[in-house]
Amino acid sequence: MDIQSTEIVKLIGKADIVVHTAALLPQHIGVHDDKTFWDVNVWGTENLLNACLKNKVSRFVFTSTTSIYGHAMVHPQKAVWVTEELQPQPRDIYDETKLAGEELCREATNSGLLSCLCLRISRCFPEDARLMAIYRLYRGIGIHDVVLALRLAITSNIKGFDIMNISSQTPFNSSELNDLYHHADIVISKHYPYAQNIFQDRGWTFPKTIDRVYVIEKAKKLLGFLPSYNFMEFLTGRDANYLRSYL
Numbered sequence: 637m638d639i640q641s642t643e644i645v646k647l648i649g650k651a652d653i654v655v656h657t658a659a660l661l662p663q664h665i666g667v668h669d670d671k672t673f674w675d676v677n678v679w680g681t682e683n684l685l686n687a688c689l690k691n692k693v694s695r696f697v698f699t700s701t702t703s704i705y706g707h708a709m710v711h712p713q714k715a716v717w718v719t720e721e722l723q724p725q726p727r728d729i730y731d732e733t734k735l736a737g738e739e740l741c742r743e744a745t746n747s748g749l750l751s752c753l754c755l756r757i758s759r760c761f762p763e764d765a766r767l768m769a770i771y772r773l774y775r776g777i778g779i780h781d782v783v784l785a786l787r788l789a790i791t792s793n794i795k796g797f798d799i800m801n802i803s804s805q806t807p808f809n810s811s812e813l814n815d816l817y818h819h820a821d822i823v824i825s826k827h828y829p830y831a832q833n834i835f836q837d838r839g840w841t842f843p844k845t846i847d848r849v850y851v852i853e854k855a856k857k858l859l860g861f862l863p864s865y866n867f868m869e870f871l872t873g874r875d876a877n878y879l880r881s882y883l
Contacts, residue, residue, distance in 0.1 A: 648687040653695040662730045670729050677733035685744040695751050697789045698741050702758045704731045709848045715816040716848045720799050745797040753789045758803035766840040769870050772804045774849045778865030788859040803850035804866045816846040
């Protein structure tokens with residue numbers, strides 16, 4: 637064990653629960669080589685897990701990503717219903733290393749001493765306000781709700797290993813997948829009759845197609861996760877921090 641790993645063991649010895657959020661991200665692709673991605677995202681996770689096992693830490697929360705579903709979210713005729721049962725098909729080094737991190741978490745629970753929850757968190761970083769609004773319908777989440785999910789994972793009594801999607805609450809259901817892909821504007825207007833007018837008032841183009849829907853029913857059932865900053869909350873200003881900064 638190197639000095640750095642020894643220091644990690646000492647630090648984690650003071651903890652009851654570890655939440656692992658540090659990682660290289662998609663924007664670092666091309667900036668750092670693949671080896672660095674593996675060093676940070678995979679071997680860094682392994683170091684933390686080993687330190688947790690040495691110190692008999694009870695719970696490890698790993699921030700994973702919905703991005704790891706990758707190519708599995710592509711269908712030529714309809715939107716994809718993305719539950720945890722969908723088999724990941726990584727597209728890049730970021731996806732590959734996050735999936736490898738999840739597998740390390742799974743292996744770490746074999747001892748029976750450590751419980752690991754992997755939260756596959758959807759798009760949550762600041763970007764163009766129109767995109768953020770649209771993504772809250774099917775593939776994005778407010779940072780407030782990310783924090784909520786982490787808090788619920790920390791206080792959860794779930795034992796062993798589990799994986800959960802963490803995203804905003806979609807209004808859509810699985811019977812709408814074909815229409816979402818071909819006529820998303822009609823489907824959205826069915827659920828939110830005034831949304832198109834709000835888009836027009838802001839000079840935003842209304843979406844015509846949606847290619848996927850992240851499903852959070854498992855997190856709702858097992859964690860009691862109920863996101864509060866969804867599509868209409870963003871449009872009407874309840875998600876004030878984002879609106880003030882990016883509209």
